[in-house]
Amino acid sequence: MARKDSLESGTLTDAAFYILLSLQTEQHGYLIMQQVEDWTGGEMKIGPASLYTTLKKLTDAEVIETAGGSGKRKAYRITAKGQTMLEEEIERRRRMVQLAEDVLTKREERAE
Amino acid sequence: MARKDSLESGTLTDAAFYILLSLQTEQHGYLIMQQVEDWTGGEMKIGPASLYTTLKKLTDAEVIETAGGSGKRKAYRITAKGQTMLEEEIERRRRMVQLAEDVLTKREERAE
DNA sequence: TTATGATATATCATTAAATGATATAAAGGA
DNA sequence: TCCTTTATATCATTTAATGATATATCATAA
Numbered sequence A, B: 001m002a003r004k005d006s007l008e009s010g011t012l013t014d015a016a017f018y019i020l021l022s023l024q025t026e027q028h029g030y031l032i033m034q035q036v037e038d039w040t041g042g043e044m045k046i047g048p049a050s051l052y053t054t055l056k057k058l059t060d061a062e063v064i065e066t067a068g069g070s071g072k073r074k075a076y077r078i079t080a081k082g083q084t085m086l087e088e089e090i091e092r093r094r095r096m097v098q099l100a101e102d103v104l105t106k107r108e109e110r111a112e
Numbered sequence C: 001t002t003a004t005g006a007t008a009t010a011t012c013a014t015t016a017a018a019t020g021a022t023a024t025a026a027a028g029g030a
Numbered sequence D: 001t002c003c004t005t006t007a008t009a010t011c012a013t014t015t016a017a018t019g020a021t022a023t024a025t026c027a028t029a030a
Helices: A014-022 A029-039 A048-058 A080-111 B016-024 B029-039 B047-062 B081-112
Strands: A064-066 A075-078 B064-066 B073-077
Touching: A014 A029, A014 A048, A014 A080, A014 B047, A014 B081, A029 A048, A048 A064, A080 B016, A080 B081, B016 B029, B016 B047, B016 B081, B029 B047, B047 B064, B073 B081
Parallel strands: none
Antiparallel strands: A064 A075, B064 B073
């Protein structure tokens, strides 16, 4: 990740990927952290530093937007642009996994 | 990524992922670049800077090792440790895609 | 009442990763 | 000869991730 903003190039980092996934339902930051940790059984943790800096970046890029929120909470929702990005990113990652499976299968066949 | 080396934490960056995949057959650096670009139809390009710095890092971490090579070419092969890491990384990425599909499916169901 | 832990957001400084640019050199063909 | 491709390598810069820290609110247990 350097020399080119990942959002501009249309790819999502792991953190951004999980955040957009969590925002399939309108949500505030703290809940995103908990949901991601929950989803991954603790494998993936987005700490406050990563979370709020990423949320700001995603907001600036109009991938997500604020949606009110009560008290000190600030709710976020994904934009149409963000939804498209997420779906394309899922496909990109699916292709990566598929490629890996194909390559490993060929390797096993060679070994027989 | 910061504050924690991705290799130490057991995850692979996109570049490292593709490199290890390419090294399912013994190969020298330049061929890795071409194969990755080829595999992804140009979507993913690992330039010389990224390639050789990543190869060095992977070698230092004993994820890959040099394997002779003729002339100026330097061949690399994946180690047992590297193979395990790659396979675990494939599973991690598969889980991410699966989670995303599940979440999106639920979202579509809600919309009906 | 008070203090403690959980909730909630935010920023700074540091470390890691990615990469454009550049350099070098050999090999092969026009 | 000259140009392109092959092949490896490093530097300096930019982007990403995050530990540490700060702040404030709220519920609840002592």
